[in-house]
Amino acid sequence: MKRVIIVLFISVLFIAACKTQKSSSVYFLSPEEGRSVPRGQNVTLKIDAESGSFDSIAYLLDTVFITSRKDTSSVSVQTSDLSLGIKVLTAKVYEGAEYKEVTTNIVLLPTEVPVQYKYEVVNTFPHDTSAFTQGLEYHDGIFYESDGMQGESSLRKVDPESGKVLKKIDMPETIFAEGLTIVGDKLIQLTWQNQIGIVYNKDTFEKLREFPYQASQQGWGLCYDGKNIYKSDGTNRIYTLNKDTYLEEGYIEVYSNKGAIDSLNELEYINGRIYANVWERNTIVIINPSTGVVEGELDLSDLYPIEKRNPTADVLNGIAWDAVGKRLFVTGKRWDKVFELRVAGPKL
Structure with a gap:
């Protein structure tokens, strides 16, 4: 009997953990990681996060704060004044004082043809x-x-x-x-x-x-x-x-x-x-x-x-x-x- 109760208890924990992991899954829908972007072209940031699972989202470019949102609406980032190369894009998804962090990156290229x-x-x-x-x-x-x-x-x-x-x-x-x-x-x-x-x-x-x-x-x-x-x-x-x-x-x-x-x-x-x-x-x-x-x-x-x-x-x-x-x-x-x-x- 004790063994049955233990098995049931572990199963409940496993199901609860799965639900928590699923509900807390956060990732970038856009831009695709490693995407090449001509400098001057705007980049759209959008993440997937379950509604009600967060309070706010802060967006950063190479550790510099860009803006924040209270929902998953997209953010447009201008690139005309940025230097060339790999740019790391970060979303910090806050729930109270805690947050989860997800990243992606782009490669910013010149538009000029040599x-x-x-x-x-x-x-x-x-x-x-x-x-x-x-x-x-x-x-x-x-x-x-x-x-x-x-x-x-x-x-x-x-x-x-x-x-x-x-x-x-x-x-x-x-x-x-x-x-x-x-x-x-x-x-x-x-x-x-x-x-x-x-x-x-x-x-x-x-x-x-x-x-x-x-x-x-x-x-x-x-x-x-x-x-x-x-x-x-x-x-x-x-x-x-x-x-x-x-x-x-x-x-x-x-x-x-x-x-x-x-x-x-x-x-x-x-x-x-x-x-x-x-x-x-x-x-x-x-x-x-x-x-x-x-x-x-x-x-x-x-x-x-x-x-x-x-x-x-x-x-x-x-x-x-x-x-x-x-x-x-x-x-x-x-x-x-x-x-x-x-x-x-x-x-x-």
Whole structure:
């Protein structure tokens, strides 16, 4: 008899629990999680919750309060002033002092379609096929190059016309060198997974100091706009670094109208825009550093087809800008050539 009573008691508890769970079920009907939304388009928030099971609903966008409702009527959110990328939408459903929280998210994309730029090859220059190019700079008639690979990494000063290496220091075998930029009389060089950047005297290559990475755990590309240093880490983020302390001060996320642009690699700052190689793609994307919007693309698929490259050649990587002569240079890892390009369009 006791056993029967216990079984009945447990059954009643189970049924009651099921009813409680059902009546307290809350979820977003709109927007669908992960939905891509063009910036400027309003987003409708609507949740499903049983009438009478709550007192009010508070809506938040990335933890910032938007509005509240006492029913499940929809909420319209404007997106025109929001930054690009993933936005977390939260509904806090209150019953007395307690609340249940449900979330969804959207990906906010630019509406602009990137301009497709054309180019022509103006000149070619020889390039050392042992150089696994990770960073390339042009300054006062000289190429400065950071070359990678474990046990092969180096920092070089190169004569563009002949390809002759004028000065070179080899990195320790533990270092995989990456991006490079020039800030005044200093060269700033990244490492890949060593989580340090290295600062040198530009003329003597004397090592002046190291600095640690922060949120960006890897080093890929660098460029400098005269005020800030920009750093890529292989994602779609470009971090802003203080030019004196090398501390990260913020970041942008890079998107085209089709989605996030991941694997951003070598960077160059040209006339107010960041030009970026995309790892394993024959494309340079042109980025607005204020918004992260990809405003243009330069498809270099036909520049140096794989079947015409030297046998040891790897992927496209390396952008340098002659600010005085208005010349754009590109190369690749272990390529035997550096190409000077003339690009059609308003950015150059």
